[in-house]
Amino acid sequence: MTTHPTALYLHLPFCLRKCAYCDFASAALEDAGGMPAARRYLEALFIEVDCRAMSDEFYGAPVRTVYLGGGTPTILPPDWTAELLTRLRHRFPLEPDAEITIEANPGTVDEDTIAALLSAGVNRLSLGVQSFSDEVLQTLGRVHSSGEAREAISAARAAGCANLNLDLMFGIPGQSVEQWKDTLRHTLDAEPEHISLYALSVEPGTPLSCSISAGDLPATDDDLAADMYEAAQEVLARAGYEHYEISNFARAGSQCRHNRIYWADEEYLGLGASAHSFRGQIRWNNNADPGVYTEWIGRGRLPVARAEALSVSERVGEMLMLTLRRAEGVSSDEIAARCGLSPEEVFSEEVERLCQGGMLLAEDGILRIPPEKWLVSNEVLRRFVR
Ligand code: SF4
Known part of the structure; x- marks a missing residue:
C-alpha cells in the first residue's frame, strides 16, 4: 500500500481518420477493426487498470489527475468513457477534486455527448481546434471545419463545461500571419480557460511531409513561425492569459494540473497502447500498437515494451x-x-x-x-x- 500520489494517463488511440501530419500512436477506427476492435481494446485497458491498481507500486495510490488522451477519445460512446471512469474509481482512490480531462475533436461531440461526459465525472475538455481557417484545416488533413469547431465550443458551454482548453497549431505550410491572428481572435471570442499552442513539426513519412517533398506544399518557414509565436505571446498576454509554460497559456486558476505534474518531473502512470510511466526512478512504455497491446493483455502479459532505470x-x-x-x-x-x-x-x-x-x-x-x-x-x- 502506498500513500504516494500519482497522475493517470489513459490512451484511447482511435480516430475517424489519420490527419496529414500525424505520427502519434493512433489509428483510423475503421482500419483498426471498427467498434468491435475498440471494445476489445477497452476491455484490455480495464485489465491493465486492475493489474496496476493491485501492484505494489500503485496499490492505494491517491490519484490527483486523470487524462484521457488519444487518438480521439470522443469517437467512443460516452457510456464507455463512463465505464472506464467508474472502473478507475473502484480501483484507485481518486481525490475528490481530481482534475479529469478528456481530449475531444470537433465533429465528434455535441451538447448531449459532452453533457454525458460531464455527468460521468469529466471536468475539463481539451478541444483539438488547431485553426479557425478552413484552408489551414484542409492542409492539416483535419476531418473538421472551422464551423464545426465553433459548434463544438458552443456545445461545450451549453452542456456546462467550465474548464475548456483549445489546442492550436501554427507554422503550417501556406499559413499566413494574418490567418494565425484571425485564429487567435476567434479563440479569444470563445473565452477558453486555457490555450495550448504548438508549432507544426513535419514528421518524415507523413502525407504532409510527402506533399512538401513533392512541391505540392511550401516548406515550413521558421521565421514566420517565430513571428506567429511572438504574436500569440503578445495577443494572449493582453487578453489576460498567463504564459506559464512554453506552449501553454491559462486564465488565473486554470493551469492544467495534469501537465504540471509532468513538468514538475513528478511520477505518473500511463495505461493503454504507447502510454509512458515514471515511478521510483524507473520509466517504461507500453507497446504502441493497439492490436498488439490487446493481444498481449489477452495472453496475460503486461503490455510493457521497454523499461529502464535512470542514472x-x-x-x-x-x-x-x-x-x-x-x-x-x-x-x-x-x-x-x-x-x-x-x-x-x-x-x-x-x-x-x-x-x-x-x-x-x-x-x-x-x-x-x-x-x-x-x-x-x-x-x-x-x-x-x-
Ligand atoms: S486527431 Fe490527433 S491523433 Fe488523431 S489523427 Fe489527427 S492528429 Fe493524430
Whole structure:
C-alpha cells in the first residue's frame, strides 16, 4: 500500500481518420477493426487498470489527475468513457477534486455527448481546434471545419463545461500571419480557460511531409513561425492569459494540473497502447500498437515494451528538460535533493555557457529560461540530454 500520489494517463488511440501530419500512436477506427476492435481494446485497458491498481507500486495510490488522451477519445460512446471512469474509481482512490480531462475533436461531440461526459465525472475538455481557417484545416488533413469547431465550443458551454482548453497549431505550410491572428481572435471570442499552442513539426513519412517533398506544399518557414509565436505571446498576454509554460497559456486558476505534474518531473502512470510511466526512478512504455497491446493483455502479459532505470545524471538532465519548460524554472537545490546531484555538478559547462549566452538565467539558486528565448528553448533543453 502506498500513500504516494500519482497522475493517470489513459490512451484511447482511435480516430475517424489519420490527419496529414500525424505520427502519434493512433489509428483510423475503421482500419483498426471498427467498434468491435475498440471494445476489445477497452476491455484490455480495464485489465491493465486492475493489474496496476493491485501492484505494489500503485496499490492505494491517491490519484490527483486523470487524462484521457488519444487518438480521439470522443469517437467512443460516452457510456464507455463512463465505464472506464467508474472502473478507475473502484480501483484507485481518486481525490475528490481530481482534475479529469478528456481530449475531444470537433465533429465528434455535441451538447448531449459532452453533457454525458460531464455527468460521468469529466471536468475539463481539451478541444483539438488547431485553426479557425478552413484552408489551414484542409492542409492539416483535419476531418473538421472551422464551423464545426465553433459548434463544438458552443456545445461545450451549453452542456456546462467550465474548464475548456483549445489546442492550436501554427507554422503550417501556406499559413499566413494574418490567418494565425484571425485564429487567435476567434479563440479569444470563445473565452477558453486555457490555450495550448504548438508549432507544426513535419514528421518524415507523413502525407504532409510527402506533399512538401513533392512541391505540392511550401516548406515550413521558421521565421514566420517565430513571428506567429511572438504574436500569440503578445495577443494572449493582453487578453489576460498567463504564459506559464512554453506552449501553454491559462486564465488565473486554470493551469492544467495534469501537465504540471509532468513538468514538475513528478511520477505518473500511463495505461493503454504507447502510454509512458515514471515511478521510483524507473520509466517504461507500453507497446504502441493497439492490436498488439490487446493481444498481449489477452495472453496475460503486461503490455510493457521497454523499461529502464535512470542514472543520476540522466535524472538530472530529464528533470531540467521538464522543469525549465515552466515560467518559474527550477531550484538547483530541489534537483539536488531529488536526484542526488545538482545541475551545476552534472552540467557545469553547459549551464555556464548557456548563462553566458543569455539563454539561461541563474538567480538566487533558480534556473530558468528568459521568456524572450522560449521560442528557441529546444536549443537549451537539448543540452541536457544524457
Ligand atoms: S486527431 Fe490527433 S491523433 Fe488523431 S489523427 Fe489527427 S492528429 Fe493524430
